[in-house]
Amino acid sequence: MDIPIDRHSEEPIYQQLIRHFQVQIASGHLPAGTRLPPSRDLAHELGIGRISVVSAYTELQTLGLISAHPGRGTFVTGVENGRKSAVAASMPSRRQALPHQNIREMQRLAQRPGVIAFNGGSPPEDFLPVEAFRRVLDAVLERDGASAITYEDPEGYLPLRISTRDYVTSLGIDCRAENILITGGTQQGLDLVVQALLNPGDTLVTTSPTYIGILDIAQVRRANVIGVPMDEHGIRLDALEDVLIDYHPRLLYINPTFSNPTGVIMPLHRRRQLIRLAQQYDLTILEDGVYHELHFDEIAPPPLKALDDAGCVIHASGYSKILLPGMRIGYLIAEGNIRERIARVKYAADVCTPSLNQRAVQLFIKRGGLPGHLDRVRHILKDRRDVAIKAAQQHFPEDFHWNIPKGGLYLWVELPECGPTAAELYVSAIQHGVAYAVGSLFYPNGEGTRYIRLNFGAHPAEKINEGFRRLADAWYEFQSSAVERRPIL
Numbered sequence: 107m108d109i110p111i112d113r114h115s116e117e118p119i120y121q122q123l124i125r126h127f128q129v130q131i132a133s134g135h136l137p138a139g140t141r142l143p144p145s146r147d148l149a150h151e152l153g154i155g156r157i158s159v160v161s162a163y164t165e166l167q168t169l170g171l172i173s174a175h176p177g178r179g180t181f182v183t184g185v186e187n188g189r190k191s192a193v194a195a196s197m198p199s200r201r202q203a204l205p206h207q208n209i210r211e212m213q214r215l216a217q218r219p220g221v222i223a224f225n226g227g228s229p230p231e232d233f234l235p236v237e238a239f240r241r242v243l244d245a246v247l248e249r250d251g252a253s254a255i256t257y258e259d260p261e262g263y264l265p266l267r268i269s270t271r272d273y274v275t276s277l278g279i280d281c282r283a284e285n286i287l288i289t290g291g292t293q294q295g296l297d298l299v300v301q302a303l304l305n306p307g308d309t310l311v312t313t314s315p316t317y318i319g320i321l322d323i324a325q326v327r328r329a330n331v332i333g334v335p336m337d338e339h340g341i342r343l344d345a346l347e348d349v350l351i352d353y354h355p356r357l358l359y360i361n362p363t364f365s366n367p368t369g370v371i372m373p374l375h376r377r378r379q380l381i382r383l384a385q386q387y388d389l390t391i392l393e394d395g396v397y398h399e400l401h402f403d404e405i406a407p408p409p410l411k412a413l414d415d416a417g418c419v420i421h422a423s424g425y426s427k428i429l430l431p432g433m434r435i436g437y438l439i440a441e442g443n444i445r446e447r448i449a450r451v452k453y454a455a456d457v458c459t460p461s462l463n464q465r466a467v468q469l470f471i472k473r474g475g476l477p478g479h480l481d482r483v484r485h486i487l488k489d490r491r492d493v494a495i496k497a498a499q500q501h502f503p504e505d506f507h508w509n510i511p512k513g514g515l516y517l518w519v520e521l522p523e524c525g526p527t528a529a530e531l532y533v534s535a536i537q538h539g540v541a542y543a544v545g546s547l548f549y550p551n552g553e554g555t556r557y558i559r560l561n562f563g564a565h566p567a568e569k570i571n572e573g574f575r576r577l578a579d580a581w582y583e584f585q586s587s588a589v590e591r592r593p594i595l
Contacts, residue, residue, distance in 0.1 A: 111152055114523060118546060118555045119154055119530065123162035131171055131182055140182040142172065155530030155584075160211075212532060216541035222573035223541040224560040227366065229515070232566075233486065234430055235470075235479055242469045243462070250465060258461035260453050262288025262437070266468035270437050273471065277398065278412030279421060281439050287449060290459050292396050292424040292436035296359070297323050298455065299392050299420055299438065302447040304329050309355040313341045315548035315557070317366045317394060320359045333550035338509070340365065340372035343379055350387040357390050363406045364397040364514030367548045367559040371512060374407040381410060384418045390444065395423040399480055401513040402488040417441045420448075425467055427515075428480060433463045487515070487563050490570060494562035497574040503581060515563040518545075520556055526584050527555040534584045540576040 109126050111119060130136040142148070145163060149156040163180060166172045174180045216223040246254050261267070267283040274281065289295040296319065304310060306328035312320055314333025324331045332353060334346045340362060349355065360380075362372040372380075384391050393410045411421035417440075424436030440448055470476065494517050495510055505522035521528060528544045535541060545557025562570055 109152060111154060118158075118527060118552060120158040120161035120165070121552065123158065124165050127162070127166055127171065128169075136182050138182055142180045142182070144179070155526060155533055157529050157533050158527075161529065212541075212544065215533075215536045218536065220539050221536060221541050222539060222565060222569050222576065224562070224564060224573060225541045225543040226561055226564055227515070227543075228564075229427060229483070230564050233483055233563075235475065238470065238475055238479075239430065239466060242466045242473070246462065246465045246469055254462050254465055256461060258458040258464060260456075260458050261449060262286065262459060263461060263464040263468060265472075266435075266464045267437075269468050269471045273476070274411075274421070274423075274439065278408040279439065280412075281441075285439050285441055285445060287438045287440070287445070287452060288459050288464060289424070289436040289438060289452070290456065291426055291434040292394065292422050293319050293323075294434075294455070295422040295424070295436045295438045296320060296392065296394065297327075298448050298451050299422065300324065300327050300329060300357070301455075302451045303357050303390060303444070308357075309353050310357050310359060311346070311349055311353075311355045312359040312550065313361070313365070314550055315367055315545065315554055316359065316550070317361055318543075318547050320394075321548075321550060331550040336365075336368065336370060338370065339376055340370050341376075341380070343376065343383060346380075347383060347387075350383070350389060354387075355389065357392060358384070359392045359394065360410075361394040361397070362410060363395060364400060364511065366397065366514070367516055367543065367545070367557075368518045369509065369511030369514050369516050371406060377407060377410055377413055381413050381416075381418070385416050389418065391419045393419050393421050395421055396427045397514045398423065399428055400484060400487060400515070402484060402491060403512050406513065411439060417444070420444065428483065429467070429470070429476070433467060435459065435463055435467050487513075490562050490565070490567065491517075493567040493570050494560070494574070497571045500571075501575045501578040503578065515561050517560040517562050519558050519560060521558065521581075523556065525581065528558045529555065531558075531580060531584055535577055535580040538576040538580040538583070540573045540580065542577070 109123065111122060113119070115122065127136070143151070145156055145159040149159045163172065163174070167174060171183060172180055173183050213225070215221070216225050264283065266288060267286040270286050271281055271283045289298065300310065300323050304327065308329055309332055310324050310329045311332050311334060313336050316333065321331060332349055332355065334349055335342050341360060362377060364371055380391070383389070391410060395409050398406055398409060409421060411419045421439040422436065425433065426436065438448060491511060498506070498508060498517065498519070503522070505524070507520040508517055511517060521531070529546065532544060543559040545554035545559065546552050548554060548559070565573065
């Protein structure tokens with residue numbers, strides 16, 4: 107098929123394919139019943155990655171342009187459907203990233219035996235204080251009996267709220283226990299805030315790129331997302347102010363310390379400027395602080411909530427990234443009417459966060475286990491960061507680019523323009539036994555096609571080095587094979 111592909115365009119290749127097929131179907135050049143080539147054949151013919159074709163076909167199916175019939179093939183469904191889909195495609199999209207079917211497929215491929223997976227967002231199992239928590243669970247059950255496994259106060263186990271208040275005080279956040287809501291992980295906390303403050307069709311502002319979880323929440327809650335570009339110090343405040351003037355949004359989500367996925371840390375002066383901007387434009391800031399304590403070289407600036415004297419910041423964090431992911435214990439800090447609105451949403455969302463988990467985390471903190479555990483985690487992560495930087499310098503091509511993170515879990519790598527996008531490289535990487543997170547997943551509009559996120563904290567030194575070597579091999583092999591099979595378009 108004569109499909110023009112611009113490899114130097116900022117538009118992802120799979121979206122170029124979608125646009126081409128939309129035009130061809132709407133114009134009648136591809137009438138109903140036309141059988142499309144199998145994804146493998148079309149990818150080979152065009153000299154592109156198969157996942158780009160699979161992504162395009164999946165989205166075209168969602169739009170109603172084509173239909174897949176196992177054993178028979180993929181067919182155009184009709185001109186009328188094509189016209190309707192063309193109209194639908196011209197409407198603003200809440201998120202133009204890879205279709206969810208292909209995200210799940212990527213995750214499935216990353217779980218294949220022998221694959222070194224850098225795509226996850228959780229700390230590794232060897233970080234978890236399993237034996238210490240076995241002891242505190244036994245102690246809680248011995249001490250509290252049946253009350254440890256019955257319903258808890260929907261706002262959270264009061265001793266845990268008190269312990270959390272004492273903990274965040276050490277970060278500079280001045281609050282009371284009644285300002286704290288215990289949630290089922292930080293992710294639930296973010297979702298509760300979006301539900302409490304936004305109606306369907308309202309605008310959520312965030313950085314571009316941003317945490318994939320907030321994009322998922324916005325999509326489910328039918329909120330429009332506007333991404334504000336970042337620089338080496340975090341969100342660009344000049345661009346943010348333009349958005350505030352033009353759209354009057356009510357909520358900004360931001361991850362200011364060792365942000366996911368970039369690892370960027372916002373300096374103190376910009377944090378103060380952001381607070382002043384929020385006060386000026388009556389903007390509520392949802393601060394995600396899950397990585398704040400994972401610093402390597404120096405202590406991070408205080409959280410935004412510590413600088414907030416007007417109640418415009420909601421602080422969301424938890425014990426998943428620094429303690430136990432599976433316990434799903436997070437917390438929100440908010441005041442006044444906003445706090446009450448979030449509490450009402452939580453009452454409707456669940457009866458309570460599991461009591462046993464809350465009590466176990468509280469007892470672990472009370473016994474003084476958290477500071478020592480954090481020191482150990484930071485030391486290991488710093489070592490793994492250093493190994494990752496050395497391995498990247500040794501194995502990656504010279505035109506790969508990255509910044510050295512000062513904390514967190516991730517290395518954010520930019521691929522060169524002369525080669526495949528992150529999505530196109532992915533299948534080749536899996537075949538070489540390595541996986542990563544595709545950068546476009548973290549952008550509200552599907553940009554970032556030449557970025558990948560690598561969770562260096564997920565593996566020990568020898569696996570980091572081997573995984574980075576495999577990724578480089580996948581890149582070189584893709585480059586050489588693409589030159590051999592590239593057609594004249």
